[in-house]
Amino acid sequence: MGHEPIRSLELRGITKRFPGILACDHIDLSVGEYSVRALVGENGAGKTTLMNILMGLYQPDEGHILINGKEVRFRSPNDAFDHGIGMVHQHFMLVQNMTVVENVALGMKSAHLPFRLDLASVRKKIVEVSERHELPVNPDAMVWQLSVGEQQRVELVKTLCLGARFLILDEPTSALTPQETDELIALLSKMSGELSIVFISHKLHEVKALSDTVSILRRGRIVFEGRTENHSPSELAALMTGHEVELPRVDSTGLDRSGDRGLLSIRDLRVRGDRGNLALDGVTLEIAPGEIIGLAGVSGNGQRELAEALNGLRRPESGSINLDGVELAGSSASRIIAEGMGYIPEDRNTEGIVPSFSVRENLVLKDIGQRDWSRGGFLRLGAIAANAAGLRERFDIRCPSTDTAAGSLSGGNIQKVILARELARGPKALVAVYPTRGLDMGAEEFIHKQLLARRAEGVAILLISEELEEIMNLSDRVAVIYKGKILKVVPGRDATKRSLGLLMAGVSDE
Amino acid sequence: MNGGSFVLNILILGVPFSVALLLAGLGETINQRAGVFNLGCEGIMAMGAFVAFLPPYFLAGTSLAGSANLIGLALAMVVGTVLGLLFALVVVTFRAPQGIAGIGLQMLGWGIAGTLFRHYVGGVTGVPGIAPMPIPVLSKIPVLGQVLFNHNPLVYIAFLLVPVFWYILFKTPWGLKVRAVGTYPRAADSLGIRVARVRYQALALGGAMAGLAGAYLSLAQAKMFADDLVAGRGFIAVALVYFGRWHPVGVMLGALLFSLAQALQLSIQVAGIDFPYEFAVMLPYVLVIVVLALVRKARMVGPTELGKPFDREQRV
Numbered sequence: 001m002g003h004e005p006i007r008s009l010e011l012r013g014i015t016k017r018f019p020g021i022l023a024c025d026h027i028d029l030s031v032g033e034y035s036v037r038a039l040v041g042e043n044g045a046g047k048t049t050l051m052n053i054l055m056g057l058y059q060p061d062e063g064h065i066l067i068n069g070k071e072v073r074f075r076s077p078n079d080a081f082d083h084g085i086g087m088v089h090q091h092f093m094l095v096q097n098m099t100v101v102e103n104v105a106l107g108m109k110s111a112h113l114p115f116r117l118d119l120a121s122v123r124k125k126i127v128e129v130s131e132r133h134e135l136p137v138n139p140d141a142m143v144w145q146l147s148v149g150e151q152q153r154v155e156l157v158k159t160l161c162l163g164a165r166f167l168i169l170d171e172p173t174s175a176l177t178p179q180e181t182d183e184l185i186a187l188l189s190k191m192s193g194e195l196s197i198v199f200i201s202h203k204l205h206e207v208k209a210l211s212d213t214v215s216i217l218r219r220g221r222i223v224f225e226g227r228t229e230n231h232s233p234s235e236l237a238a239l240m241t242g243h244e245v246e247l248p249r250v251d252s253t254g255l256d257r258s259g260d261r262g263l264l265s266i267r268d269l270r271v272r273g274d275r276g277n278l279a280l281d282g283v284t285l286e287i288a289p290g291e292i293i294g295l296a297g298v299s300g301n302g303q304r305e306l307a308e309a310l311n312g313l314r315r316p317e318s319g320s321i322n323l324d325g326v327e328l329a330g331s332s333a334s335r336i337i338a339e340g341m342g343y344i345p346e347d348r349n350t351e352g353i354v355p356s357f358s359v360r361e362n363l364v365l366k367d368i369g370q371r372d373w374s375r376g377g378f379l380r381l382g383a384i385a386a387n388a389a390g391l392r393e394r395f396d397i398r399c400p401s402t403d404t405a406a407g408s409l410s411g412g413n414i415q416k417v418i419l420a421r422e423l424a425r426g427p428k429a430l431v432a433v434y435p436t437r438g439l440d441m442g443a444e445e446f447i448h449k450q451l452l453a454r455r456a457e458g459v460a461i462l463l464i465s466e467e468l469e470e471i472m473n474l475s476d477r478v479a480v481i482y483k484g485k486i487l488k489v490v491p492g493r494d495a496t497k498r499s500l501g502l503l504m505a506g507v508s509d510e
Numbered sequence: 511m512n513g514g515s516f517v518l519n520i521l522i523l524g525v526p527f528s529v530a531l532l533l534a535g536l537g538e539t540i541n542q543r544a545g546v547f548n549l550g551c552e553g554i555m556a557m558g559a560f561v562a563f564l565p566p567y568f569l570a571g572t573s574l575a576g577s578a579n580l581i582g583l584a585l586a587m588v589v590g591t592v593l594g595l596l597f598a599l600v601v602v603t604f605r606a607p608q609g610i611a612g613i614g615l616q617m618l619g620w621g622i623a624g625t626l627f628r629h630y631v632g633g634v635t636g637v638p639g640i641a642p643m644p645i646p647v648l649s650k651i652p653v654l655g656q657v658l659f660n661h662n663p664l665v666y667i668a669f670l671l672v673p674v675f676w677y678i679l680f681k682t683p684w685g686l687k688v689r690a691v692g693t694y695p696r697a698a699d700s701l702g703i704r705v706a707r708v709r710y711q712a713l714a715l716g717g718a719m720a721g722l723a724g725a726y727l728s729l730a731q732a733k734m735f736a737d738d739l740v741a742g743r744g745f746i747a748v749a750l751v752y753f754g755r756w757h758p759v760g761v762m763l764g765a766l767l768f769s770l771a772q773a774l775q776l777s778i779q780v781a782g783i784d785f786p787y788e789f790a791v792m793l794p795y796v797l798v799i800v801v802l803a804l805v806r807k808a809r810m811v812g813p814t815e816l817g818k819p820f821d822r823e824q825r826v
């Protein structure tokens with residue numbers, strides 16, 4: 001750390017272009033000592049790009065960075081580290097088949113002795129940092145064995161071990177459970193007494209709770225800057241999206257479905273998890289046409305296995321899955337798709353899209369064999385392009401062109417591509433897993449409206465989420481899953497945060 | 511010939527057979543751990559075999575004849591390193607598809623070695639080669655001494671390199687970088703590790719090892735050069751890295767298994783055992799395929815970004 005501590009950091013006129021897109025457009029941003037600056041903005045607004053420039057990962061096309069009033073040039077992250085800047089990236093930067101110590105050691109140059117890797121000193125440092133900040137991590141665990149929340153903790157510990165005194169956190173909470181989020185926010189506000197922090201999030205209550213100042217980015221430009229305490233979350237949301245954001249609510253008053261048969265009915269489903277354990281232990285759910293059932297639960301209680309079993313990606317041990325009179329338990333994914341099941345998977349990049357395929361190809365991926373998109377073994381490129389143009393318009397997918405590789409879009413826009421495909425297919429039932437994770441407020445509102453519109457059309461929807469707000473806003477009925485069993489099903493209008501929270505922790509009143 | 515000496519013969523033959531595969535395989539392990547597979551290994555081995563052969567051939571009878579073998583080995587490693595770096599230029603800097611580039615390098619090495627050989631040397635000529643160096647005392651142990659301690663020095667060196675490569679890969683900072691760069695280059699990059707530089711270094715080392723493997727063939731195993739001397743061993747070495755799950759010990763076991771099968775095959779022919787000769791020749795290759803197909807696919811061991819170029823500003 002050959003440099004004096006950062007008392008002020010300033011970005012001036014930063015501009016960055018990618019093919020077909022102006023990701024950052026003359027951005028000015030400054031961060032003072034011991035303060036938290038929140039950076040918010042729609043998906044694809046350029047937040048990650050800007051921070052990658054600050055880390056020396058991307059080179060700006062124009063503009064410069066000033067530290068304590070002096071201009072600096074960062075050619076690689078090493079230059080940023082030298083000034084004590086560290087970043088927790090939106091996508092984990094952890095090597096899965098290495099241990100936690102090894103991952104930290106990778107960046108700790110002091111452990112790189114000429115002929116030996118000094119893991120002992122790295123381990124000591126990890127223990128020290130994790131005790132000081134109450135961030136428990138097991139240094140010897142392999143990263144792939146850790147849950148998402150634990151990996152997030154490792155990322156933070158790693159960044160602190162590397163001596164960061166200026167922390168950039170790019171959506172650190174988007175994969176955390178509500179409890180983990182609260183803990184992280186508490187920790188960060190404690191740490192803000194000795195560090196400077198740039199905090200990126202789509203959740204405005206977190207921004208309110210943590211930050212001193214807030215900057216709003218829209219389409220690569222700073223559109224607003226101010227002190228957080230002077231603005232309400234809904235004000236910020238409006239500034240962010242350019243319009244009032246109002247999350248819609250389901251209206252299930254007066255509906256009586258007791259006589260309806262389920263359109264999607266799941267009976268006594270048993271499914272094994274990756275480790276051979278019984279991840280679903282006799283789950284029974286009936287979803288009527290035009291009904292949204294919210295499945296609440298702390299992640300890891302069988303949600304993933306349920307979604308996979310419903311979509312033919314995991315073979316059930318026993319039980320039945322019936323969609324509109326057709327038995328689907330144990331059928332192949334392609335048969336289930338053909339029978340009209342829609343799926344918004346949890347992991348967008350590996351399950352939802354083929355990242356190297358273009359947006360328009362991804363939009364027809366599930367029905368590529370059908371007459372609409374191919375004839376006699378040839379693709380109907382015109383129809384495919386027209387379809388993409390229409391969906392891009394309807395779902396507000398922000399991309400340079402529908403010919404762009406889907407993997408190069410921002411996270412929220414990838415989610416919109418999946419949603420557009422699944423909804424445009426006109427499914428009978430839809431399984432939506434964390435459909436708004438990582439999305440901005442505007443996109444969240446949009447997706448909620450879409451789900452309600454499908455409900456009105458008679459689609460049976462299973463909504464899996466950890467956001468109680470989302471579940472309570474959208475569900476006709478809420479089912480709580482705990483350790484692979486449905487603990488209770490309550491009408492949506494009777495559900496409260498408190499009652500659901502207790503159930504999610506496994507406390508049922510019987 | 512009785513059964514006991516038949517087996518003993520196979521062992522005595524098989525161990526030195528495995529050395530060329532082992533040397534090239536260890537180098538290729540480093541390549542692949544860094545995320546690059548070098549199918550050009552075969553071509554580098556041909557060049558290594560050729561240049562190593564030159565000093566003993568041309569210096570015979572001069573005052574330098576005594577150190578000709580050493581000069582040959584050094585030359586082979588230098589040429590191997592240069593070819594490794596050339597490959598790095600093509601696949602790391604220019605991001606050419608690795609499979610095609612590797613096949614190109616294979617044909618280049620093979621072609622140059624063959625052409626130069628015909629032009630400057632001509633017909634088949636032997637060299638004295640590297641003499642055996644029995645280890646005092648140990649080589650006198652019955653059976654074991656003959657199998658393990660009665661070979662030329664390169665055999666011992668190759669097997670001693672197994673723990674050395676293990677140490678490099680798992681206990682040194684460079685090894686850590688190599689593994690990170692082959693599995694998740696973006697993460698390594700985010701920590702300030704220069705992905706391209708590490709891949710260049712890995713390919714240079716891999717090239718040197720392939721060159722040495724070639725030199726072993728011409729100086730220690732065949733004691734001559736011919737343009738089909740390498741005969742697919744470079745490709746087998748690449749396959750053995752998968753077989754050995756990217757671990758030096760696994761690669762060693764694979765090299766031994768293949769070579770013992772090879773020795774068995776030869777012994778069957780030499781002993782005149784009534785067994786169709788075509789099948790005998792196929793045996794080692796079939797064995798490798800069968801074992802490759804049968805070993806359990808353990809997730810999370812190998813370099814997951816194998817074969818993919820890295821570009822910091824490219825998202826996909």
Ligand SMILES: Nc1ncnc2c1ncn2[C@@H]1O[C@H](COP(=O)(O)OP(=O)(O)OP(=O)(O)O)[C@@H](O)[C@H]1O
Binds near residue numbers: 021
């Ligand atoms: N490496 C890249 N190659 C091409 N385009 C890119 C690249 N990185 C970002 N972009 C584009 O630049 C724009 C800004 O992306 P960025 O990731 O910075 O958005 P973001 O504000 O972080 O969004 P999100 O909230 O979804 O994470 C997007 O339109 C994206 O598609």
Ligand SMILES: [Mg+2]
Binds near residue numbers: 047048049090170410
């Ligand atoms: Mg981002």
